[in-house]
Amino acid sequence: MENSKIRRSILPVSVAFVLFVGVSFHSLETAGAARKKPAGPAGTPDLTQGIPADISKPYNLGPTGAQGWIYVERGMTEKSRQILITEVEKNSPADGVLQVGE
Numbered sequence: 001m002e003n004s005k006i007r008r009s010i011l012p013v014s015v016a017f018v019l020f021v022g023v024s025f026h027s028l029e030t031a032g033a034a035r036k037k038p039a040g041p042a043g044t045p046d047l048t049q050g051i052p053a054d055i056s057k058p059y060n061l062g063p064t065g066a067q068g069w070i071y072v073e074r075g076m077t078e079k080s081r082q083i084l085i086t087e088v089e090k091n092s093p094a095d096g097v098l099q100v101g102e
Contacts, residue, residue, distance in 0.1 A: 044071050047082045051101075058086040065092020 045052045055069040061083070068083040085102045088094050 043073070044079045044081065047084050051084065055084060055086060061094075064094040064098070065089035066094040066098050 052069075057072070058067040058069050060066075061068050065088060066085055067087040068085050070077050070083055071080040073079055085098050085100055088098050088100060
């Protein structure tokens, strides 16, 4: 009983943290958009320059209610530096915070 109360009280804090980090990161990206950013690892797409043709395999972005496309090479995302938001579930924590295409 005690554990379920703790879990219920931690969930909103966890969701708020994930959204705060995402919004903070987005704000930093927007603020630095005027500056030319160095390219990521060789072969990785720069999503600020356009959207790749094949974005067919989105990933769930935790409890935010959003899905995003992440660059994957040989089943690994270690070279990925950006996430393209492909879907935001209505009435989810990300609704109104993230938009498709960001």
